[in-house]
Amino acid sequence: MVDDVRLMERTERGRAADLLRFATAGSVDDGKSTLIGRLLYDSKAIFEDQLAAVETVSAARGDEYTNLALLTDGLRAEREQGITIDVAYRYFATPRRKFIIADTPGHIQYTRNMVTGASTADLALVLVDARKGIVEQSRRHAFLCSLLRVPHLVLCVNKMDLVDWSEDVFEAIAEEFTDFAAKLDVPDLTxxxxxxLHGDNVVTRSQKMPWYEGPSLLHHLEHVHIASDRNLVDVRFPVQYVIRPQSTRYPDYRGYAGQVASGVMKPGDEVMVLPSGFTTRIAGIDTADGPVDEAYPPMSVTVRLADELDVSRGDLICRVHNAPKPAQDIDALICWMDEAAVLEPRRKLAVKHTTRSARVVVKELQYRLDVNTLHRDESAEALKLNEIGRVRLRTTLPLLADEYRRNRTTGGFILIDEQTNRTVAAGMIIDAG
Structure with a gap:
């Protein structure tokens, strides 16, 4: 009986860790919000009052059917225009896996929102209208997903009912997109x-497309393998908070709390603390549920060290012979997100990298990238809203960084306007040296 209980506990912990984050992308009116609404509805992930509210709004709008897109188009401006503006996050679960969905905008002027939604995604859904085929926005979003190193990409050819479930139309779109994806860094394409609208191949296989022998979308989402996507080689543990409880029960307790960015940590492992360079061993790893034998991404834990070292927020715990090189000169790709100002050389900003904060100056704008043609404009003098470019930065404090292609957590950062405290850019480190 005790063994059965322990098995159930381990199973529940495994299920809790099996979380898939995915983002939807595509051109306007390709059906992203309707698709998510269909997933929520057919997987029984919405409440009766939510469905009733959607039915009421659908009737008020004059729709002849229950408009499931309203489940995610939460802003009034979106409902009035019939488009998605903000990034709408939704949560649902099946017996096999839990999901967090980011419904990202399709309009070109909301590129920054799409970057935000896809930056933490394990998988990206790019929708295309079967009648229109691959359009500029489809290529744009596929490129952004590859730029953000989203490990899995799914192309959903939607509105097949409007092309009489034609296999020829589907094959032509699939071939065109596959050829385009070959130019990008897309490790897994489905x-x-x-x-x-009708639910075909969304949750269950459709009988109207017998020529398609693959899985339904939900089946693919439930079974896509994401465990190997995480970097389990390079131990990176940014210290977020030093825990020293002032109590007689734990008079000598000193722990370092944070989220494991990559790698596997175990008690007894020899580690190094950066930027000081001091070495020690892990004395123990604690969680809210008690001590654990190992920690791996994305677990939030408290690490206890064998020696009393000067460790504070912004420091990094890593392996002795596998450590990032502290760097103040950074080459990075930047997506500019501010409407009021532009990014230009000599501009000073604040940088937030993992748990470390510093100030930064833009030394050079090397080129602006046209994400539609992949052309590099080396004559560009500034980056405006939603534009992407490569820059060289100089920081006041060394960043403990990896290349973004190697580690999305320690390779990403945000830039902040110190006067307004607005996040003005998201960055991906190309080279830290």
Whole structure:
């Protein structure tokens, strides 16, 4: 009986860790919000009062059907225009896996929102309208997903009901997109024909497309393998908070709390603390549920060290022979997100990298990238809203960084306007040296 209880506890912990974050992208009116609404509805992930509210709004708008897109288009401006502006996050679960969905905008002027939604995604869904095929926005979003190193990409050819479930139409779109994806860094590509409005191939296989032999979208989402996507080689533990409880029960307790960015940590491992360079061993790893034998991403834990070292927020715990080189000169790709100002050389900003904060100056704008043609404009003098470019930065404090392609957590950062405290850019480190 005790063994059964322990098995159940381990199973529950495994299920809790099996979380898939995915983002939807595509051109306007390709059906992203309808697709998510269909996933929520067919997987029984919405409450009766939510469905009733959607039915009421659908009737008020004059829709002849229950408009499931309203489940995610939460802003009034979105409902009035019938488009998605903000990034709408939704949560649902099936017996096999838990999901967090980021419904990102399709309009070109909301590129920054799409970057925000896809930056933490394990998988990206790019929707295309079967009648229109691959359009500029489809290529743009696929490129942004590859730029953000999203490990898995799914192309959903939507509205197959409007092309009479044609296999020829689907194959032509699939071939065109596959050829384009070959130019990008897309490690895993899956293409599925669907009808989000009617639910074909969304949760269950459709009988109207017998020529398609692949899985439904939900089946693919439930079974796509994401464990190997995490970097389990390079131990990176940014210290977020020093825990020293003032109590007689734990008079000598000193722990360092944070989230494991990559690698596997175990008690007894020899580690190094950066930027000081002092070495020690891990004395123990604690969680809210008690001590554990190992920690791995994305676990939030408290690490206790064998020696009393001067460790504070912004420091990094790593392996002795596998450590990032502290760097103040950074080459990075920047997505500019501020409407009021531009990014230009000599501009001074604040940088937030993992748990470390510093100030930064833009030394050079090397080029602006046209994400539609992949052309590099080396004559660009500034980056405006939603534009992406490569810059060289100089920081006041060394960043403990990796290349973004190697580690999305320690390779990413944000830039902040110190006067307004607004986040003005998201960055991906190309080289830290």
């Amino acid at each position: 293409i599925i024909p669907i009808s989000a």
